[in-house]
Amino acid sequence: xxxxxxxxxxxxxxxxxxxxxxxxxxxxxxxxxxxxxxxxxxxxxxxxxxxxxxxxxxxxxxxxxxxx
Numbered sequence: 298x299x300x301x302x303x304x305x306x307x308x309x310x311x312x313x314x315x316x317x318x319x320x321x322x323x324x325x326x327x328x329x330x331x332x333x334x335x336x337x338x339x340x341x342x343x344x345x346x347x348x349x350x351x352x353x354x355x356x357x358x359x360x361x362x363x364x365x
Contacts, residue, residue: 298356302331305349308341324352 300316314331316322328350335343 298354300327301351301353301355302327303351304331304335304343306335306341306343310341312340312343320354327352 298320300318300322301313302316303311303313305311312335314334316327316330318327318330325347328347331350332343332345
């Protein structure tokens with residue numbers, strides 16, 4: 298399945314990205330994948346604070362929610 302990573306941008310909006318990675322992926326790797334995707338898209342700058350991201354596993358056996 299996949300992860301969702303929500304980033305808060307300077308315009309006050311929350312942008313959510315789908316990151317395809319194994320369930321054992323490190324939260325920091327998921328964050329940076331979403332962050333770089335956001336920055337490449339030309340949208341308002343996102344916060345680069347790892348603690349501001351919401352990272353969630355979607356699908357598979359059970360739900361795992363990480364609030365960083």
